Amino acid sequence: MxxxxxxxxxxxxxxxxxxxxxGKLGLPEFQRGWRWTSTRIRDYLDSLYRQYPSxxxxxxxxxxxxxxxxxxxxxxSDNGFPxxxxxxxxxxxxxxxxxxxxxxxxxxxxxxxxxxxxxxSENAANRRSPDWLPVWEALKWDIDEADEELxxxxxxxxxxxxxxxxxKLQKIREYPYRAxxxxxxDYEAVVESFIRVNSGV
Numbered sequence: 375m376x377x378x379x380x381x382x383x384x385x386x387x388x389x390x391x392x393x394x395x396x397g398k399l400g401l402p403e404f405q406r407g408w409r410w411t412s413t414r415i416r417d418y419l420d421s422l423y424r425q426y427p428s429x430x431x432x433x434x435x436x437x438x439x440x441x442x443x444x445x446x447x448x449x450x451s452d453n454g455f456p457x458x459x460x461x462x463x464x465x466x467x468x469x470x471x472x473x474x475x476x477x478x479x480x481x482x483x484x485x486x487x488x489x490x491x492x493x494x495s496e497n498a499a500n501r502r503s504p505d506w507l508p509v510w511e512a513l514k515w516d517i518d519e520a521d522e523e524l525x526x527x528x529x530x531x532x533x534x535x536x537x538x539x540x541x542k543l544q545k546i547r548e549y550p551y552r553a554x555x556x557x558x559x560d561y562e563a564v565v566e567s568f569i570r571v572n573s574g575v
Contacts, residue, residue, distance in 0.1 A: 378558040383433070387422070387474060388547040394447065394471060397459040401445045401468060402434065404565060408448035408472045412495040415473045415482055419493050419509070422546045431553035432466035432571055434564050449475045462555065465564070466571045480510035488539030489532060504528070512543055 385393075393399050410418075421428050436442060439460060449472060464471060476482040483496035485506040493509070500506035504527035515523070517540050528536050556567060 378556060378560055378563050381555045381557065383553045383555055385431070385551040385553060386547065387549045387551070390471060390551060391474060391478060393461070394449070394475060398461045399433075399447075399471070400460050400463050401447060402463045402465070402564070402568075403443035403445055404568065405445055405464070405468055408469060410469045410473050412482060412484075414469075415477065416484060416493045416495055418470065418473055419477060419484060419546075422549050423491070423493070423543060425545075425549070428470065428549075428551075430466075431464065431470075431551055432567070433462040433553050433555045434465050435462050435555050435557045437557065437559045447475070448472050450479070450481065462553075465556070465568045467551075467553075478510055478513060480508070484509040486512060486539075486543060488536040488543070489528075491539055491542075507540075509543070512540060513546070515540065515544075517541060517544070 390399075418428065442463075444460075444463070447468070473482070477484055485494045485496050485500045486492075486509050487494070487500075487505050488507065489505055494500050494506065496508070507527075517537055520540075524533050524536060556564060558564065
């Protein structure tokens, strides 16, 4: 019977997105598709912003990667990296990783109000309001160089609080994740682990 060992890896949001972009993370064939709604993504984003716990990740490192049946993440990523860059298959964490990608790329447009420190799915009303910033753009701003943008949107009295909230928003990139890694070629043990994690036992 093939052996199964369990180790830990420490990530943060930025390193997970980098590995996803570089093709180092994949999905096994038995994974379901991406299903999170915009409301679920909004609430997840709020948890990261407030540094609330959001679970761990479960990864599989197969010893033999040949003849693996894989499925694609629901993301638009033409990374150009060869298939042998694959390191881990995601058993638990697909919904979170895919949602992070879509938020950071603007594929699921979210808005952030730095005065209220709240998130909303993008809609016609918050697109018109200067108080609601597009999250995917704000995550990339150099806050020290964003004077012109902030001056157009906020009064001088409010800008200090806005900058503090933006700095907190950008700390999402540093949000830590710990991942369990199952290292084995015991396919049945991997599938059983997946089933148990998703059933909460």
